[in-house]
Amino acid sequence: MNFQEFRNVFHTQKIFSTGDIAKVWTNFNYVNLVNWQEKGYLIKLRNTWYAFPDTLKTEADLYFLANRLRQPSYVSLETALRFFNWIPESVFSITSVTTAKPAEWRTPVGHFTYRSLQSRLFFGYQPVEGEGAAFNIADPEKTLLDLLYFYPRLTEAPDFKSLRLNQEEIATRLDLSRLDNYLVLIASPTLESRWRNLQKFLAL
Incomplete structure (x- = not known):
């Protein structure tokens, strides 16, 4: 098989796996991947995941990739804070939350970190249509x-x-009623107490 034939099939996908390849060609010679x-x-992104060099260009592409490399997951924590313009600094790693085991991977296109939490706490994220890619990211309330x-x-x-939080931006975007509903679902007096301290600090 020549590379152009391969690219014609997968060029519309941001990333693809050996499983995707097997669905198209059952007798595919995987030595081709090494040669290419x-x-x-x-x-090669990680294990069975691959991409063309010109397809992962934007932050949205990398957030999409973060969702795919570890499933289920959504982007959160420092990365979401930066996405909402709530902190001034750029972030070194794309940080996500998952119900799977925690992980940290360095790839040719970025550094990906995954923090693990219980399944009952895996909520409060939203789909976002980014620049050429869709991804799941914590909503403002769940980010905090x-x-x-x-x-x-x-x-x-x-x-x-x-943390150097942007208090004006947070006040503009935060839905306090939704956040209070999340606190009821989480049912942690300790977390709620710390949130009340942060709320007071932010003058919300």
Whole structure:
């Protein structure tokens, strides 16, 4: 098989797996993948996942990739804070939340981190149509609760100040009623107490 024939089939996909290839060609010679990587025609992302070098260009592409590499998952924590323009810094790693085991992977296109939580807490995310790719990301309310959940050291005003949160942006986007509903579902007095401290700090 020549590469152009292969590309004609998969060029519309952001990423694809060996399982996807097997559905098209049951007798595919996987040595081709190694050869095409050596020639720079393909990028191996992780294990069975591949992409063409020119398909993962935007942040939306990378968020989409984060969703696919670990399923189920949604983008959250520092990455979501930056997405909502709630922190000034760029983030080094794309951080997601999953019900699977935690993981950290470095790939040719980015660094991906996954934090694990219970299935009953896996909610509060939304589908977003990004620039050429759709992905799941925590909604604003769950972003803050995930942050408090995974960083129990965040308890008082000095801790919150270190985050350099954009208070005006948060006040504009946050739905306090929805967040309170989430607290009922989570049912953690400790987390709720820390949220009330953050709420006071943000003057919400």
